[in-house]
Amino acid sequence: MTSSGRAADMRVTVLAGGVGGARFVRGLREALSGDDEITLVVNTGDDLWLSGVRLQPDIDSILYALAGVNDTERGWGRAGETERVSAELREWGSGWPWFTLGDLDLGTHLARTGWLRDGLTYTQIAERLAARWPIGVRLLPMTDAEVDTHVVVEDGSRLHFQEWWTRHRAALRAVEFQNEGIQDAGPAPGVVEAIEGADVVLIAPSNPVVSIGPILAVPGIREALANARRVVGVSPIIGGRVVRGMADACLSAIGVETAADAVARHYGRRADGGVLDTWMLAEEDATLAAGLRDEGWDVRVEPLWMSDLERSAALARAALA
Numbered sequence: 251m252t253s254s255g256r257a258a259d260m261r262v263t264v265l266a267g268g269v270g271g272a273r274f275v276r277g278l279r280e281a282l283s284g285d286d287e288i289t290l291v292v293n294t295g296d297d298l299w300l301s302g303v304r305l306q307p308d309i310d311s312i313l314y315a316l317a318g319v320n321d322t323e324r325g326w327g328r329a330g331e332t333e334r335v336s337a338e339l340r341e342w343g344s345g346w347p348w349f350t351l352g353d354l355d356l357g358t359h360l361a362r363t364g365w366l367r368d369g370l371t372y373t374q375i376a377e378r379l380a381a382r383w384p385i386g387v388r389l390l391p392m393t394d395a396e397v398d399t400h401v402v403v404e405d406g407s408r409l410h411f412q413e414w415w416t417r418h419r420a421a422l423r424a425v426e427f428q429n430e431g432i433q434d435a436g437p438a439p440g441v442v443e444a445i446e447g448a449d450v451v452l453i454a455p456s457n458p459v460v461s462i463g464p465i466l467a468v469p470g471i472r473e474a475l476a477n478a479r480r481v482v483g484v485s486p487i488i489g490g491r492v493v494r495g496m497a498d499a500c501l502s503a504i505g506v507e508t509a510a511d512a513v514a515r516h517y518g519r520r521a522d523g524g525v526l527d528t529w530m531l532a533e534e535d536a537t538l539a540a541g542l543r544d545e546g547w548d549v550r551v552e553p554l555w556m557s558d559l560e561r562s563a564a565l566a567r568a569a570l571a
């Protein structure tokens with residue numbers, strides 16, 4: 251056992267979205283040693299084609315954060331970014347004028363799109379992207395299929411998730427999220443093995459609907475979770491509020507209250523056919539623990555703010571304990 255009270259050489263697999271996922275995984279990497287194995291299964295529902303290139307926002311957010319090249323002030327994209335190409339694309343009327351692509355970030359998208367044209371899969375591309383920096387984790391897309399999330403809004407129109415999220419700031423009332431073709435998609439190679447072979451699977455405090463939701467919707471992933479040794483989820487809701495972003499608009503669209511216990515019930519206990527064994531609740535939500543425990547939940551109450559690396563690492567240690 252190490253000083254953190256856990257066995258050495260752990261295999262940990264994390265299901266994650268972008269920025270929230272990245273914060274959590276940075277802490278996890280800090281909490282583990284170099285002998286431990288971390289595999290990330292990342293949401294690709296946010297992906298899109300724009301100006302002829304393929305974007306994978308959650309993969310890239312995680313990659314940049316783990317490589318330490320992310321813009322910590324703005325909260326997304328690359329540090330030291332410029333936007334000359336984006337300004338030029340706007341002049342051409344290409345892409346979305348409200349969706350700015352940084353020049354360095356575009357380099358990633360061009361490389362990825364070139365590899366796609368060469369016939370590489372998204373799994374192989376993630377491996378290439380991750381090889382540039384010593385990020386210390388294995389990065390897997392949830393699937394090799396393109397299953398971009400679309401949002402059906404109140405008036406019946408359907409838009410790409412990024413248009414709803416970035417252009418409309420999630421202000422159009424969503425009634426449904428769709429990942430066309432996902433029922434025919436399979437988990438990317440290695441995903442099922444990573445989930446079934448891990449000592450523990452962690453569900454990051456990512457958006458439950460549009461980050462974790464698409465991962466769980468890939469046929470085969472829920473089954474793999476059913477075979478996992480242990481599954482621990484961390485609440486993205488603290489004190490009845492989404493910490494950053496607009497996840498509440500996603501939750502209300504699927505009829506889930508923005509509350510840490512409601513999200514737990516949405517994921518469900520494995521014993522009842524859901525995906526979790528343990529749910530980590532914020533101290534601010536401690537009063538919700540009793541109700542969940544009455545329903546048979548294993549609940550842990552911990553500080554869930556990931557405001558710096560040390561707090562993220564403490565959270566990861568608690569999730570592993």
Ligand code: GDP
Pocket residue numbers: 266267268269270271272273308311455456457458461462484485486487488491492493494495496497554555556557
């Ligand atoms: P995105 O793909 O970039 O939107 O990021 P994710 O889906 O991975 O994570 C977004 C979610 O992270 C938000 O809905 C927040 O509720 C959650 N989140 C952000 N910061 C924190 C934090 O410090 N603590 C916890 N527990 N959750 C957080």
Ligand code: CA
Pocket residue numbers: 267268269293296307308460461
């Ligand atoms: Ca995302």
